[in-house]
Amino acid sequence: MTNTDQPTDQAGLRPTKQRLAVASALAETEGFQSAQEIHDLLGRRGDSVGLATVYRTLQRLAEAGDVDMMRTEDGEAIYRRCSDSHHHHLVCRTCGRTVEVEGPAVERWTSAMAAEHGYADVSHTLEIFGTCRDCQ
Amino acid sequence: MTNTDQPTDQAGLRPTKQRLAVASALAETEGFQSAQEIHDLLGRRGDSVGLATVYRTLQRLAEAGDVDMMRTEDGEAIYRRCSDSHHHHLVCRTCGRTVEVEGPAVERWTSAMAAEHGYADVSHTLEIFGTCRDCQ
DNA sequence: CCATGTTTGACAACGATTCTCATTGCGAGT
DNA sequence: ACTCGCAATGAGAATCGTTGTCAAACATGG
Numbered sequence: 313m314t315n316t317d318q319p320t321d322q323a324g325l326r327p328t329k330q331r332l333a334v335a336s337a338l339a340e341t342e343g344f345q346s347a348q349e350i351h352d353l354l355g356r357r358g359d360s361v362g363l364a365t366v367y368r369t370l371q372r373l374a375e376a377g378d379v380d381m382m383r384t385e386d387g388e389a390i391y392r393r394c395s396d397s398h399h400h401h402l403v404c405r406t407c408g409r410t411v412e413v414e415g416p417a418v419e420r421w422t423s424a425m426a427a428e429h430g431y432a433d434v435s436h437t438l439e440i441f442g443t444c445r446d447c448q
Numbered sequence: 449m450t451n452t453d454q455p456t457d458q459a460g461l462r463p464t465k466q467r468l469a470v471a472s473a474l475a476e477t478e479g480f481q482s483a484q485e486i487h488d489l490l491g492r493r494g495d496s497v498g499l500a501t502v503y504r505t506l507q508r509l510a511e512a513g514d515v516d517m518m519r520t521e522d523g524e525a526i527y528r529r530c531s532d533s534h535h536h537h538l539v540c541r542t543c544g545r546t547v548e549v550e551g552p553a554v555e556r557w558t559s560a561m562a563a564e565h566g567y568a569d570v571s572h573t574l575e576i577f578g579t580c581r582d583c584q
Numbered sequence: 585c586c587a588t589g590t591t592t593g594a595c596a597a598c599g600a601t602t603c604t605c606a607t608t609g610c611g612a613g614t
Numbered sequence: 615a616c617t618c619g620c621a622a623t624g625a626g627a628a629t630c631g632t633t634g635t636c637a638a639a640c641a642t643g644g
Contacts, residue, residue, distance in 0.1 A: 417557055429580075
């Protein structure tokens, strides 16, 4: 348990060909992609990487905070390169339209609440559901 | 579209024994439960209902807006009856210990945020994860 | 160049959810 | 009350994303 020396890109992992391939797939895409999509993309491109390896790598990167992971409506995990600020989703119950919102107040409140009860290493999820203008 | 005769509980569906059982399981529980938990609960209680039926019923209720559905961190779908009391959960990642917390500030913030984007009929879910004092 | 602990990949195992389809039962019409 | 049609059910198979297994391929420090 000696590390946290390797800072950015490769959360202290060996820079293997496969990991670099996954990283580059993430780097060259804007939005969220599923593990399988990344696996397919790499295969198509020639840098074939085992599916299990893609999953493992994405997990590591997510743990290390190098990528954001969220879930589609049907439970599939999707990833995108991080660095983006933490935000929440405002989702329309009817058409699914989503707006990303941020709120320092909420971040502060959750931390305070956790601290008050002695919880450390806090994270949270917040989803807001409503009916958007067009669906009312 | 003639209805609202069958008011609340049963979104216009036939009030079968099974659907009533699922509805009651939701009614008597505060928080979120997975389909399987509901299935188990009903089984234990004697009102055995097929697992597929539990899934189907929950889907219908969710579509009808009678229950809220969200996803756990590992992608499992969990449900709770709609318009639940306004409290949130502070969950220990390690031992699972849960504290219920309330926050008018958050309620206000989510409403404001929704209003700002033109969303009506707002609800939200907030879960805080951390490591509790005993598990640190 | 060698030893050693990592990482990989093919495939099996898993768990949640959905599908299939024969059977059941609600409820409208007579 | 009796019957008929169609929605609803349940048991198990089928899907699908994801994780586990384990021997073989590797990277890195000595």
